[in-house]
Amino acid sequence: MVVLTVIAQFVLAGGFAFFAWRRALTYLHVFQQEEYDGARFLGWLLRTFTVDIRATVAMAVLGIAFYAPEDELVAAIGAVLGAVTFVVLGLRESDPRRVAKKTLAITERARRILIAAGAVQAAVVLAIVAAGLPLLAWIAAVQAIPFALIAGNLMLKPFEARVQRRFWTEAHHKLQTLKPTTVGITGSFGKTSVKHILGHLLSMQAPTLVTPGSINTPMGIARIVREQLAPHHRFFVCEMGAYGPGSVERLCRLAPPDLAIVTAIGPAHYERFKSLDTVARAKFELPAAARARGGIAVLAGQVLGFDAAKAFLAGGTDKVIVVGPETEARLKVLATRESRQGVEADVVWEGKSYALKAPLHGLHHAGNMALAFAAACALGADPDDLVTALKSTPQIAHRLEVKPQPDGSIVVDDAYNSNPVGFAAALASLDLIVGKTGRRILVTPGMVELGTMHDEEHARLGGVAADHVDVLLPVIPDRIDSFIDAFRRAAPDRPVVPCETFADAMGWLKANLRAGDVVLFENDLPDLYERRIRL
Structure with missing residues (x-):
């Protein structure tokens, strides 16, 4: 009978392993979208009150029905039925690698987290089996699955830090060696659009590498630099996202900017920053980094009212270009319009008037266009050439x-x-x-x-x-x-x-x-x- 009990326990453990793997993919899908941030993932669990009900109820029913500490045969039957239940529930679990709006990407990091979480779960299972606990104890193993992901991620932190440091160092060294003119763009909104427009303008002047899509994190930027930056690239344009004070500064250490653009300060991602003043301080880490290396700052006039902007301007305005209708604007925006053909902006640069037109929709793109025009002019492009280039700006994917x-x-x-x-x-x-x-x-x-x-x-x-x-x-x-x-x-x-x-x-x-x-x-x-x- 002892042999029968041991076999039944291993069958149960095998069934649970299959279920835990399928269920871990479901949780990992959310964990990945929360950028592997344990606190945010826990917040999601609490906010949505996401707990396993089906497996818990099934184990509770089987555990009570087959609770027979003196009858090993009954307990073994319950264990086998528990294993079958786990397999059935695992098979019913939808696969986020295939069925999702944004599918789960099994990256190297995701794979490492799954393995580490599996080790944590294995320890829990071995403890249950070694102690000879009844079926009801497996409810704890079921509920532990999301926490195993968090624990696995924490266990991997030293290793991930080493990997990321190596990638960061390789990308930084490549930028220092090839020395493209680096443009950093940040702001509460408009970053990707300004990057898209400016990348188009600069590519008309010389070979230009632009970070694709919404990539704006250290590892995302490092990957693009390591894989795509080449000696022929004269310009490198990258979006720099802020996820809290200090995050833009860290990006600037990776890719020191020769020109910085701040597009806007607003309530986007307000949940992370709690106040607009904190947002402004985080964004102005970028122009501060450009100034530290003698670079240029291009600022949307909308940001000037914040204390961080005032403090930055107090340090000098000789290499600062304000863009907007404001009196102090160096690139003065006189008027903006939108028609069925796109957006237009009448601007004055260095005493000369220009009519900017781009086949983009949304009046806010007129301001984005003006920022990109000012930055390209500051980098030495001929304004008349830029006016022509703007007319062929391709639409921005998923942005109007x-x-x-x-x-x-x-x-x-x-x-x-x-x-x-x-x-x-x-x-x-x-x-x-x-x-x-x-x-x-x-x-x-x-x-x-x-x-x-x-x-x-x-x-x-x-x-x-x-x-x-x-x-x-x-x-x-x-x-x-x-x-x-x-x-x-x-x-x-x-x-x-x-x-x-x-x-x-x-x-x-x-x-x-x-x-x-x-x-x-x-x-x-x-x-x-x-x-x-x-x-």
Whole structure:
């Protein structure tokens, strides 16, 4: 009977191992989207109250039904049934590597975390088996799976730090050796768009490497430098994201900037910073780093009112270019416009007037265009050449990207936009893009990481949407109640179609969209916001 008990326990452990691996992938998917930040992952677990119910209930029922400490055969049968239950639940688990809006990427780091978490879980399982604990004890092993990921990640920290330091050193050494003119761009919003426009302008002047997409972290930038920077590149343009005070400064040590651009200070990612003054201090680490090496700072006039900007300007303005309508602006923006053909800005640079035009949509892009124009001029480009180059600026992927459809409708893809300024500009653009008989349709889950400003900003934008939207499809409506309420108050006759998921919204569009309609997809939340995990 002892042999039977041992075999049954190993069968149970095997079934649990399969289940734990499948369930760990589900949790790792969220952990990865939280950038392997244990505190943020724990916050998600608590906020969503994500706990395993099915496996817990199954083990509780089996544990009670087959609790027979004096009858090893009954206990063995219960263990085998427990193993079968674990296998069945594991097979039913959806695979985030294949079924997800943004699939789980099994990177080398993700693989290491899975292995380390597996070691932690193995220790838990061995303790249960060695102690001869009943089925009910396996509930603890089930609930421990997400915490094993956190523990595994903590165990790997020294190793990950060494790996990242090696990559960081290789990238930094390559930049120091090849010496491209490095442009760093930061801001609460507009970073990626300014990078896109400036990269286009500089590539017309000389070979230019631009970090792709929204890559703006140390390891992301280091990877691009290590893999793509070549001796022929004259310019290197990179976006620098701020996740707290000191993060931009660390990026500047990796890629010391010869020119710094601060695009805006606003409530995007307010949840991380808690105040706009803290945001401003973090962003101004970039122009401070450029100044330290005799470089140039290009600042949007919008940022000048913050104490961090005032302190920076107090240190001298000889290599500072302010862009905007402000009196002190060196590149003076006289007027901005938007038409069906794109955005325009009338500017004055070094005493001469220029009419800037780019086939981009959203009035906020006029300011982004002016910033890129000023930076390119500061780097020695001929302004007249830049005016010509701007006219061929390609659309920016997922940032008010206008896509005419075969059925005569138009899709405006603003899926990667998550800030109040861009949101408002996108809404206003609908009036220009919509067909004469079409409807203006908004699909949005709202914005994230606004912290205490979440309801206030959504309520304000709900009122703005009422001026520009004929049909509202709020995705995950319960997280943007203030937006929906404001829209309904301002436009009580306009239909609101709540959608629990993005797929529901797509289903409504498939059934109701017609020629002439324009659909704005404003922001696209990661799976951890939209996907409601039921375990």
